[in-house]
Amino acid sequence: MALLPILCYPDPKLHTVAAPVAAVDARIRTLVSDMLETMYEAKGIGLAATQVNVHERLIVIDVSEQRDAPLVLINPELLWTSEQTHLNEEGCLSVPGIYDGVMRHDAVKVQALDGNGQRRLIETDGLLAVCIQHEMDHLLGKVFVEYLSPLKRNRIKTKMLKAQREARS
Numbered sequence: 001m002a003l004l005p006i007l008c009y010p011d012p013k014l015h016t017v018a019a020p021v022a023a024v025d026a027r028i029r030t031l032v033s034d035m036l037e038t039m040y041e042a043k044g045i046g047l048a049a050t051q052v053n054v055h056e057r058l059i060v061i062d063v064s065e066q067r068d069a070p071l072v073l074i075n076p077e078l079l080w081t082s083e084q085t086h087l088n089e090e091g092c093l094s095v096p097g098i099y100d101g102v103m104r105h106d107a108v109k110v111q112a113l114d115g116n117g118q119r120r121l122i123e124t125d126g127l128l129a130v131c132i133q134h135e136m137d138h139l140l141g142k143v144f145v146e147y148l149s150p151l152k153r154n155r156i157k158t159k160m161l162k163a164q165r166e167a168r169s
């Protein structure tokens, strides 16, 4: 088990499009356990491999209160999204301290492999549906701040770069 460094916006590597996982093997199982450890340590509810600079289609999520219900989605595919959408207040481990509203589908149906390489069908709504949409965006190289206005996004970019400069000095 190891904690992995999380890329911070506006790192251009966050815009890399992830490739499918070829096989759920020992390397992937190690990555899954390291990503779960990293997500729990950072007190996040989801983490995409993109955020730890691994550009393969893999997501870990835990939206449970007790932080004891890890969900692993490998090569996730959206099969269906509800027409109904709502504005959801979101944050991201790659954009620390920033929260803003994003329109998301209320419900989704997703097919993916789990951590054992077994095919799973997940039909869900609420926080889990939002989290899946947010994390799947990461695999396409998209960070939630890209849904905001250019003005807001530029302010966030400036704030992040300043914080990163201060952290280094």
Ligand code: NI
Residues within 6 Å of the ligand: 091, 092, 093, 094, 134, 135, 138
């Ligand atoms: Ni995120």
